Amino acid sequence: MLDRRLFLKTAGAAAIASAAASGRSISFNAHAANTTGYKALVCVFLLGGLDNHDVLLPFDQTSYNSFSGVRQTLLSRQGAARQRTSLLEIVPTDTAILGGRQVALPPEMPQMKALFDQGRAAIVANVGPLIEPVTRTTFESGAARVPPQLFSHNDQQSVWQSSQPEGAQFGWGGLFADAVLNSGANAANTDFTTIASTEVGPFLTGRTARAFNVNPAGPATVDALESLAGGSQADQNLLNALEQQLQSTGFNGSNVLESDFAAQVSRGFASNKAYSAARASGSPLNTAFPESELGAQLRSVAQTISVRNTLSVSRQIFFVGIGGFDTHSNQAGSLPALLGQIDGGIAAFYQAMVELGVANDVTLFTASDFGRTLAVNGDGTDHGWGGHSFVVGGSVAGKQIYGSVPDFSIGHDADSGGGRLIPALSVEQFAAPMGRWFGLSDCELTTALPNLANFDAPPTFFGS
DSSP states (O other), rough: OOOOOHHHHHTTTOOOOOGGOOOOOOOOOOOOOOOOSOOOEEEEEEEHHHHHHHHGGOOOOHHHHHHHHHHHHHHHHHHGSSSGGGGGOOSOOOOOGGGTTTEOOOOOOOOHHHHHTTTSSEEEEEEEOOOSOOOHHHHTTTSSSSOOOTOHHHHHHHHHHHSTTTTTTOOOHHHHHHHHHHHTTTTTTTGGHHHHHHHHOTTTOSSSOOOOOETEEEEEHHHHHHHHHHSSSHHHHHHHHHHHHHHHHHHHHSHHHHHHHHHHHHHHHHHHHHHHHHHHHHHHOSOOOOHHHHHHHHHHHHHHTTTTHHHHHEEEEEEEEEEOOSSSSSSHHHHHHHHHHHHHHHHHHHHHHHTTTTTGGGEEEEEOOOOOOEEEEESSEEOSSOEEEEEEETTBSSSSSOOOOOOOSSSSSSSSTTTTOOOOOEEEHHHHHHHHHHHHOOHHHHHOTGGGGGGOOOOOOOOO
Protein backbone atom coordinates (compact mmCIF):
# COMPACT_ATOMS: atom_id res chain seq x y z
CA MET A 1 0.00 0.00 0.00
CA LEU A 2 1.30 3.46 -0.85
CA ASP A 3 1.67 5.54 2.29
CA ARG A 4 -0.61 8.59 2.26
CA ARG A 5 2.17 10.80 3.58
CA LEU A 6 4.23 9.79 0.56
CA PHE A 7 1.29 10.70 -1.64
CA LEU A 8 0.99 14.14 -0.07
CA LYS A 9 4.75 14.66 -0.23
CA THR A 10 4.87 13.67 -3.91
CA ALA A 11 1.73 15.48 -5.04
CA GLY A 12 2.21 18.33 -2.59
CA ALA A 13 0.75 21.57 -3.82
CA ALA A 14 0.13 20.01 -7.19
CA ALA A 15 -3.63 19.86 -7.32
CA ILE A 16 -3.60 19.02 -10.98
CA ALA A 17 -5.12 22.06 -12.60
CA SER A 18 -6.81 19.94 -15.20
CA ALA A 19 -8.40 17.87 -12.47
CA ALA A 20 -10.10 20.76 -10.74
CA ALA A 21 -13.57 19.83 -11.86
CA SER A 22 -16.25 19.81 -9.20
CA GLY A 23 -18.26 16.64 -8.88
CA ARG A 24 -21.38 18.35 -7.51
CA SER A 25 -24.43 17.73 -9.65
CA ILE A 26 -27.23 20.21 -10.24
CA SER A 27 -30.73 19.22 -11.20
CA PHE A 28 -32.11 20.07 -14.64
CA ASN A 29 -34.43 23.06 -14.96
CA ALA A 30 -37.51 23.64 -17.04
CA HIS A 31 -35.74 26.12 -19.30
CA ALA A 32 -32.67 24.07 -20.10
CA ALA A 33 -30.15 25.16 -22.71
CA ASN A 34 -30.49 23.89 -26.26
CA THR A 35 -27.43 21.70 -26.83
CA THR A 36 -28.25 20.00 -30.10
CA GLY A 37 -25.36 19.75 -32.53
CA TYR A 38 -21.89 21.05 -31.68
CA LYS A 39 -20.94 24.62 -30.74
CA ALA A 40 -17.84 26.19 -29.25
CA LEU A 41 -16.85 29.63 -28.01
CA VAL A 42 -13.19 30.69 -28.03
CA CYS A 43 -12.11 33.68 -25.93
CA VAL A 44 -8.81 35.29 -26.98
CA PHE A 45 -7.82 37.51 -24.06
CA LEU A 46 -5.26 40.24 -24.77
CA LEU A 47 -3.65 40.88 -21.41
CA GLY A 48 -2.53 44.39 -20.56
CA GLY A 49 -5.10 46.51 -22.36
CA LEU A 50 -5.16 46.64 -26.17
CA ASP A 51 -4.95 50.15 -27.64
CA ASN A 52 -8.33 50.40 -29.37
CA HIS A 53 -7.25 53.61 -31.09
CA ASP A 54 -4.49 51.70 -32.91
CA VAL A 55 -6.86 48.95 -34.10
CA LEU A 56 -9.85 50.85 -35.47
CA LEU A 57 -8.31 53.94 -37.02
CA PRO A 58 -9.80 56.99 -38.77
CA PHE A 59 -9.58 56.97 -42.55
CA ASP A 60 -11.49 60.02 -43.77
CA GLN A 61 -9.18 63.00 -43.96
CA THR A 62 -11.00 65.15 -41.39
CA SER A 63 -11.01 62.44 -38.70
CA TYR A 64 -7.44 61.46 -39.50
CA ASN A 65 -6.28 65.07 -39.12
CA SER A 66 -7.97 65.29 -35.71
CA PHE A 67 -6.46 61.96 -34.68
CA SER A 68 -2.96 62.82 -35.84
CA GLY A 69 -3.12 66.13 -34.04
CA VAL A 70 -3.57 64.31 -30.72
CA ARG A 71 -1.17 61.45 -31.47
CA GLN A 72 1.57 63.37 -33.21
CA THR A 73 4.46 62.21 -31.03
CA LEU A 74 3.45 58.55 -31.28
CA LEU A 75 2.71 58.73 -35.00
CA SER A 76 6.16 60.16 -35.62
CA ARG A 77 7.64 57.03 -34.04
CA GLN A 78 5.32 54.71 -35.95
CA GLY A 79 6.38 56.26 -39.24
CA ALA A 80 4.94 55.18 -42.57
CA ALA A 81 2.89 52.35 -41.02
CA ARG A 82 0.42 54.86 -39.58
CA GLN A 83 0.27 57.23 -42.49
CA ARG A 84 -3.27 57.41 -43.77
CA THR A 85 -2.29 55.89 -47.12
CA SER A 86 -0.92 52.76 -45.36
CA LEU A 87 -4.14 51.99 -43.50
CA LEU A 88 -6.57 49.24 -44.61
CA GLU A 89 -10.00 50.77 -45.08
CA ILE A 90 -12.98 48.66 -44.07
CA VAL A 91 -16.50 49.53 -45.17
CA PRO A 92 -19.30 48.03 -43.08
CA THR A 93 -22.51 47.05 -44.86
CA ASP A 94 -24.38 49.53 -42.69
CA THR A 95 -22.33 52.71 -42.72
CA ALA A 96 -24.82 54.68 -40.60
CA ILE A 97 -22.86 53.82 -37.46
CA LEU A 98 -19.96 55.90 -38.78
CA GLY A 99 -22.00 59.05 -39.34
CA GLY A 100 -20.31 59.83 -42.64
CA ARG A 101 -16.81 58.99 -41.42
CA GLN A 102 -14.49 56.26 -42.70
CA VAL A 103 -12.43 53.78 -40.68
CA ALA A 104 -9.57 51.38 -41.25
CA LEU A 105 -7.51 48.60 -39.71
CA PRO A 106 -3.74 48.89 -39.27
CA PRO A 107 -1.48 47.47 -42.03
CA GLU A 108 -0.48 44.60 -39.71
CA MET A 109 -4.00 43.11 -40.00
CA PRO A 110 -4.64 42.33 -43.70
CA GLN A 111 -6.17 38.92 -42.92
CA MET A 112 -8.61 40.40 -40.42
CA LYS A 113 -9.62 42.89 -43.10
CA ALA A 114 -10.18 39.98 -45.49
CA LEU A 115 -12.34 38.15 -42.93
CA PHE A 116 -14.31 41.35 -42.32
CA ASP A 117 -14.80 41.95 -46.04
CA GLN A 118 -15.93 38.33 -46.49
CA GLY A 119 -18.56 38.74 -43.77
CA ARG A 120 -16.81 36.31 -41.40
CA ALA A 121 -15.73 38.94 -38.87
CA ALA A 122 -17.44 41.82 -37.12
CA ILE A 123 -16.20 44.54 -34.78
CA VAL A 124 -18.03 45.33 -31.55
CA ALA A 125 -16.98 48.89 -30.83
CA ASN A 126 -16.56 50.66 -27.51
CA VAL A 127 -17.48 47.77 -25.25
CA GLY A 128 -16.34 47.47 -21.64
CA PRO A 129 -17.25 46.78 -18.02
CA LEU A 130 -20.33 48.64 -16.79
CA ILE A 131 -22.86 48.21 -14.00
CA GLU A 132 -25.41 50.54 -15.61
CA PRO A 133 -25.37 52.98 -18.53
CA VAL A 134 -22.93 55.85 -17.97
CA THR A 135 -22.65 59.23 -19.65
CA ARG A 136 -19.89 61.79 -19.35
CA THR A 137 -22.16 63.91 -17.15
CA THR A 138 -23.08 61.10 -14.74
CA PHE A 139 -19.45 59.92 -14.66
CA GLU A 140 -18.01 63.35 -13.85
CA SER A 141 -20.70 64.07 -11.25
CA GLY A 142 -20.33 60.68 -9.59
CA ALA A 143 -24.03 59.95 -10.12
CA ALA A 144 -23.43 56.72 -12.03
CA ARG A 145 -22.38 53.43 -10.52
CA VAL A 146 -19.17 52.27 -12.19
CA PRO A 147 -17.11 49.09 -11.80
CA PRO A 148 -14.73 49.19 -8.83
CA GLN A 149 -11.05 49.88 -9.39
CA LEU A 150 -11.43 51.23 -12.91
CA PHE A 151 -8.19 51.21 -14.91
CA SER A 152 -6.65 48.47 -12.67
CA HIS A 153 -5.35 45.49 -14.66
CA ASN A 154 -6.26 42.69 -12.26
CA ASP A 155 -9.65 44.10 -11.34
CA GLN A 156 -10.75 44.94 -14.86
CA GLN A 157 -9.61 41.57 -16.21
CA SER A 158 -11.77 40.02 -13.51
CA VAL A 159 -14.73 42.33 -14.21
CA TRP A 160 -14.51 41.50 -17.92
CA GLN A 161 -14.59 37.81 -17.09
CA SER A 162 -17.05 37.76 -14.19
CA SER A 163 -18.75 41.16 -13.62
CA GLN A 164 -16.87 41.30 -10.29
CA PRO A 165 -13.44 42.70 -9.28
CA GLU A 166 -10.41 40.62 -8.37
CA GLY A 167 -11.39 37.74 -6.09
CA ALA A 168 -14.52 36.84 -8.06
CA GLN A 169 -15.55 33.22 -7.81
CA PHE A 170 -17.49 32.58 -11.03
CA GLY A 171 -17.04 33.76 -14.61
CA TRP A 172 -19.65 34.05 -17.33
CA GLY A 173 -17.92 31.42 -19.44
CA GLY A 174 -18.15 28.96 -16.56
CA LEU A 175 -21.79 29.86 -15.92
CA PHE A 176 -22.57 29.37 -19.63
CA ALA A 177 -20.95 25.95 -19.26
CA ASP A 178 -23.02 25.22 -16.14
CA ALA A 179 -26.18 25.83 -18.14
CA VAL A 180 -25.29 23.34 -20.86
CA LEU A 181 -24.03 20.78 -18.34
CA ASN A 182 -27.27 21.12 -16.38
CA SER A 183 -29.17 20.33 -19.58
CA GLY A 184 -27.33 17.02 -19.85
CA ALA A 185 -24.75 17.98 -22.47
CA ASN A 186 -21.29 16.37 -22.31
CA ALA A 187 -22.58 13.90 -19.74
CA ALA A 188 -20.03 11.29 -20.80
CA ASN A 189 -17.08 13.64 -20.34
CA THR A 190 -17.87 16.84 -18.45
CA ASP A 191 -14.19 17.63 -17.85
CA PHE A 192 -13.68 18.75 -21.44
CA THR A 193 -16.42 21.41 -21.48
CA THR A 194 -14.17 24.32 -20.49
CA ILE A 195 -10.54 24.27 -21.60
CA ALA A 196 -7.76 26.81 -20.99
CA SER A 197 -4.44 26.94 -22.79
CA THR A 198 -3.00 29.71 -20.60
CA GLU A 199 -3.40 30.98 -17.06
CA VAL A 200 -7.03 31.93 -16.64
CA GLY A 201 -8.87 34.06 -14.10
CA PRO A 202 -12.47 33.34 -13.14
CA PHE A 203 -13.79 33.21 -16.72
CA LEU A 204 -14.14 29.40 -17.01
CA THR A 205 -15.17 28.75 -13.41
CA GLY A 206 -18.83 27.92 -12.78
CA ARG A 207 -20.63 26.31 -9.91
CA THR A 208 -20.05 22.98 -11.64
CA ALA A 209 -17.67 23.75 -14.51
CA ARG A 210 -13.93 24.01 -13.98
CA ALA A 211 -11.17 24.62 -16.50
CA PHE A 212 -9.25 21.67 -17.92
CA ASN A 213 -5.77 23.02 -18.57
CA VAL A 214 -3.80 22.10 -21.66
CA ASN A 215 -0.68 23.24 -23.45
CA PRO A 216 0.15 22.98 -27.16
CA ALA A 217 1.59 19.50 -26.67
CA GLY A 218 -1.29 18.06 -24.65
CA PRO A 219 -2.77 18.21 -21.13
CA ALA A 220 -1.11 20.33 -18.49
CA THR A 221 0.94 18.40 -15.97
CA VAL A 222 2.36 18.83 -12.47
CA ASP A 223 6.11 19.38 -12.37
CA ALA A 224 6.63 17.04 -9.40
CA LEU A 225 4.84 14.19 -11.18
CA GLU A 226 6.31 15.04 -14.58
CA SER A 227 9.81 14.69 -13.12
CA LEU A 228 8.92 11.19 -11.98
CA ALA A 229 7.63 10.29 -15.43
CA GLY A 230 10.91 11.34 -17.00
CA GLY A 231 13.15 9.91 -14.32
CA SER A 232 14.61 6.54 -13.43
CA GLN A 233 12.75 3.25 -13.50
CA ALA A 234 12.29 3.57 -9.74
CA ASP A 235 10.67 6.97 -10.26
CA GLN A 236 8.40 5.53 -12.93
CA ASN A 237 7.45 2.66 -10.64
CA LEU A 238 6.59 5.18 -7.91
CA LEU A 239 4.42 7.17 -10.32
CA ASN A 240 2.62 4.01 -11.45
CA ALA A 241 2.04 2.95 -7.86
CA LEU A 242 0.72 6.41 -6.99
CA GLU A 243 -1.69 6.35 -9.89
CA GLN A 244 -2.93 2.84 -9.11
CA GLN A 245 -3.39 3.72 -5.46
CA LEU A 246 -5.39 6.85 -6.21
CA GLN A 247 -7.61 5.03 -8.67
CA SER A 248 -8.27 2.11 -6.36
CA THR A 249 -11.37 1.95 -4.21
CA GLY A 250 -9.17 1.23 -1.21
CA PHE A 251 -7.84 4.77 -0.84
CA ASN A 252 -10.13 6.02 1.89
CA GLY A 253 -8.39 8.68 3.91
CA SER A 254 -9.68 9.43 7.36
CA ASN A 255 -9.44 13.13 6.55
CA VAL A 256 -12.20 14.47 4.28
CA LEU A 257 -9.91 17.03 2.65
CA GLU A 258 -7.27 14.38 1.98
CA SER A 259 -9.84 12.07 0.40
CA ASP A 260 -11.32 14.84 -1.77
CA PHE A 261 -7.87 15.92 -2.87
CA ALA A 262 -6.97 12.35 -3.78
CA ALA A 263 -10.21 11.96 -5.70
CA GLN A 264 -9.55 15.09 -7.72
CA VAL A 265 -5.98 14.08 -8.55
CA SER A 266 -7.20 10.61 -9.52
CA ARG A 267 -9.77 12.23 -11.79
CA GLY A 268 -6.96 14.31 -13.25
CA PHE A 269 -4.94 11.21 -14.13
CA ALA A 270 -7.96 9.74 -15.91
CA SER A 271 -8.85 12.98 -17.72
CA ASN A 272 -5.27 13.56 -18.85
CA LYS A 273 -5.09 10.04 -20.25
CA ALA A 274 -8.42 10.40 -22.04
CA TYR A 275 -7.45 13.76 -23.50
CA SER A 276 -4.00 12.56 -24.60
CA ALA A 277 -5.50 9.46 -26.23
CA ALA A 278 -8.10 11.56 -28.06
CA ARG A 279 -5.49 14.01 -29.32
CA ALA A 280 -3.28 11.13 -30.48
CA SER A 281 -6.18 9.58 -32.39
CA GLY A 282 -6.86 12.71 -34.42
CA SER A 283 -5.59 13.41 -37.92
CA PRO A 284 -3.06 16.23 -38.40
CA LEU A 285 -4.47 19.54 -39.55
CA ASN A 286 -3.50 20.74 -43.00
CA THR A 287 -3.91 24.38 -41.99
CA ALA A 288 -0.58 26.03 -41.24
CA PHE A 289 -0.53 28.11 -38.06
CA PRO A 290 2.03 30.85 -37.46
CA GLU A 291 4.89 30.01 -35.12
CA SER A 292 3.77 32.43 -32.44
CA GLU A 293 2.46 32.14 -28.90
CA LEU A 294 -1.11 32.79 -30.01
CA GLY A 295 -0.70 30.58 -33.08
CA ALA A 296 0.43 27.65 -30.90
CA GLN A 297 -2.50 28.07 -28.49
CA LEU A 298 -5.08 28.33 -31.26
CA ARG A 299 -3.57 25.32 -33.01
CA SER A 300 -4.09 23.39 -29.77
CA VAL A 301 -7.72 24.54 -29.63
CA ALA A 302 -8.25 23.48 -33.24
CA GLN A 303 -6.72 20.08 -32.56
CA THR A 304 -9.01 19.66 -29.57
CA ILE A 305 -12.06 20.59 -31.63
CA SER A 306 -10.98 18.08 -34.27
CA VAL A 307 -11.46 15.24 -31.74
CA ARG A 308 -14.71 16.56 -30.25
CA ASN A 309 -16.54 13.34 -31.13
CA THR A 310 -13.89 11.21 -29.45
CA LEU A 311 -14.17 13.40 -26.36
CA SER A 312 -17.99 13.02 -26.49
CA VAL A 313 -18.75 16.74 -26.19
CA SER A 314 -21.38 18.89 -27.87
CA ARG A 315 -20.52 22.21 -26.19
CA GLN A 316 -17.09 23.65 -25.38
CA ILE A 317 -15.68 26.98 -24.21
CA PHE A 318 -11.97 27.74 -24.66
CA PHE A 319 -9.74 30.42 -23.18
CA VAL A 320 -6.46 31.47 -24.75
CA GLY A 321 -4.43 34.58 -24.12
CA ILE A 322 -1.24 36.50 -24.75
CA GLY A 323 0.30 39.46 -22.95
CA GLY A 324 2.37 42.49 -23.84
CA PHE A 325 -0.45 44.99 -24.44
CA ASP A 326 0.34 47.32 -21.52
CA THR A 327 2.06 49.75 -23.87
CA HIS A 328 2.92 52.68 -21.62
CA SER A 329 6.19 52.94 -23.52
CA ASN A 330 7.71 51.76 -26.79
CA GLN A 331 4.26 51.19 -28.28
CA ALA A 332 5.58 51.84 -31.78
CA GLY A 333 8.16 49.11 -31.27
CA SER A 334 6.05 46.42 -29.59
CA LEU A 335 2.42 46.71 -30.65
CA PRO A 336 2.75 46.13 -34.43
CA ALA A 337 4.17 42.63 -33.91
CA LEU A 338 1.37 41.82 -31.46
CA LEU A 339 -1.26 43.02 -33.93
CA GLY A 340 0.35 40.80 -36.57
CA GLN A 341 0.22 37.88 -34.16
CA ILE A 342 -3.51 38.43 -33.63
CA ASP A 343 -4.02 38.70 -37.38
CA GLY A 344 -2.14 35.54 -38.28
CA GLY A 345 -3.41 33.42 -35.41
CA ILE A 346 -7.10 34.21 -35.84
CA ALA A 347 -6.99 33.86 -39.64
CA ALA A 348 -5.33 30.45 -39.38
CA PHE A 349 -7.82 29.34 -36.75
CA TYR A 350 -10.79 30.30 -38.90
CA GLN A 351 -9.27 28.44 -41.85
CA ALA A 352 -8.81 25.37 -39.62
CA MET A 353 -12.48 25.52 -38.68
CA VAL A 354 -13.34 25.59 -42.39
CA GLU A 355 -11.07 22.57 -42.89
CA LEU A 356 -12.85 20.71 -40.07
CA GLY A 357 -16.29 21.63 -41.42
CA VAL A 358 -17.30 23.50 -38.24
CA ALA A 359 -16.81 27.14 -39.25
CA ASN A 360 -20.50 27.82 -38.56
CA ASP A 361 -20.29 26.06 -35.19
CA VAL A 362 -17.32 27.89 -33.64
CA THR A 363 -17.24 31.56 -32.66
CA LEU A 364 -14.03 33.29 -31.60
CA PHE A 365 -13.98 36.66 -29.85
CA THR A 366 -11.32 38.94 -28.44
CA ALA A 367 -11.35 40.73 -25.09
CA SER A 368 -8.87 42.82 -23.12
CA ASP A 369 -8.53 44.46 -19.70
CA PHE A 370 -9.57 47.80 -21.17
CA GLY A 371 -8.84 50.11 -24.08
CA ARG A 372 -6.25 52.86 -23.85
CA THR A 373 -6.15 56.64 -23.95
CA LEU A 374 -6.16 58.52 -27.23
CA ALA A 375 -3.72 60.93 -25.60
CA VAL A 376 -0.11 59.78 -25.59
CA ASN A 377 2.57 60.03 -22.95
CA GLY A 378 5.43 60.38 -25.39
CA ASP A 379 5.97 56.92 -26.83
CA GLY A 380 3.03 55.05 -25.33
CA THR A 381 -0.52 55.25 -24.04
CA ASP A 382 -2.15 54.85 -20.64
CA HIS A 383 -4.97 52.75 -19.24
CA GLY A 384 -8.39 53.37 -20.73
CA TRP A 385 -11.88 51.92 -20.37
CA GLY A 386 -13.96 51.07 -23.44
CA GLY A 387 -12.32 49.20 -26.30
CA HIS A 388 -13.05 47.30 -29.49
CA SER A 389 -13.44 43.53 -29.89
CA PHE A 390 -13.45 41.23 -32.90
CA VAL A 391 -16.04 38.45 -33.28
CA VAL A 392 -15.17 35.83 -35.90
CA GLY A 393 -17.04 32.78 -37.22
CA GLY A 394 -19.23 31.40 -39.94
CA SER A 395 -22.40 32.23 -38.00
CA VAL A 396 -21.36 35.82 -37.31
CA ALA A 397 -23.28 38.54 -39.13
CA GLY A 398 -20.01 40.02 -40.31
CA LYS A 399 -18.87 43.01 -42.31
CA GLN A 400 -20.52 45.10 -39.63
CA ILE A 401 -19.50 47.35 -36.75
CA TYR A 402 -21.78 47.07 -33.73
CA GLY A 403 -21.95 49.46 -30.80
CA SER A 404 -20.68 52.96 -31.47
CA VAL A 405 -17.50 54.54 -32.82
CA PRO A 406 -16.78 57.80 -30.97
CA ASP A 407 -15.00 60.71 -32.61
CA PHE A 408 -11.23 60.44 -32.95
CA SER A 409 -10.66 63.47 -30.77
CA ILE A 410 -10.47 64.65 -27.17
CA GLY A 411 -13.42 66.08 -25.24
CA HIS A 412 -16.45 64.46 -26.88
CA ASP A 413 -19.42 63.08 -24.95
CA ALA A 414 -17.93 59.58 -24.67
CA ASP A 415 -14.59 60.86 -23.34
CA SER A 416 -13.96 60.37 -19.63
CA GLY A 417 -10.62 62.17 -19.95
CA GLY A 418 -7.68 62.00 -22.34
CA GLY A 419 -9.68 60.10 -24.94
CA ARG A 420 -10.44 57.32 -22.46
CA LEU A 421 -13.73 56.00 -23.84
CA ILE A 422 -16.83 55.53 -21.69
CA PRO A 423 -18.22 52.20 -22.96
CA ALA A 424 -21.39 52.39 -25.01
CA LEU A 425 -21.96 48.64 -24.62
CA SER A 426 -21.49 46.60 -21.46
CA VAL A 427 -19.66 43.30 -21.36
CA GLU A 428 -23.05 41.73 -20.60
CA GLN A 429 -24.49 43.15 -23.83
CA PHE A 430 -21.45 41.75 -25.64
CA ALA A 431 -21.73 38.32 -24.01
CA ALA A 432 -25.50 37.83 -24.25
CA PRO A 433 -25.71 37.26 -28.04
CA MET A 434 -22.96 34.66 -27.77
CA GLY A 435 -24.74 32.94 -24.90
CA ARG A 436 -27.98 32.84 -26.85
CA TRP A 437 -26.15 31.47 -29.93
CA PHE A 438 -24.51 28.89 -27.62
CA GLY A 439 -27.99 27.70 -26.66
CA LEU A 440 -28.81 29.41 -23.36
CA SER A 441 -32.34 30.43 -22.48
CA ASP A 442 -33.19 33.94 -21.32
CA CYS A 443 -33.36 32.72 -17.74
CA GLU A 444 -29.91 31.16 -17.99
CA LEU A 445 -28.48 34.32 -19.53
CA THR A 446 -29.83 36.37 -16.63
CA THR A 447 -28.19 33.98 -14.17
CA ALA A 448 -24.82 34.16 -15.92
CA LEU A 449 -24.96 37.92 -16.61
CA PRO A 450 -26.49 39.55 -13.50
CA ASN A 451 -26.23 43.14 -14.78
CA LEU A 452 -27.86 42.40 -18.15
CA ALA A 453 -31.27 43.70 -17.03
CA ASN A 454 -29.75 47.16 -16.45
CA PHE A 455 -29.20 47.72 -20.17
CA ASP A 456 -31.10 47.96 -23.43
CA ALA A 457 -31.36 44.86 -25.61
CA PRO A 458 -27.92 43.87 -26.88
CA PRO A 459 -27.01 43.98 -30.56
CA THR A 460 -27.51 40.77 -32.51
CA PHE A 461 -24.26 39.98 -34.28
CA PHE A 462 -25.22 36.51 -35.44
CA GLY A 463 -27.00 35.62 -38.67
CA SER A 464 -30.44 34.09 -38.70
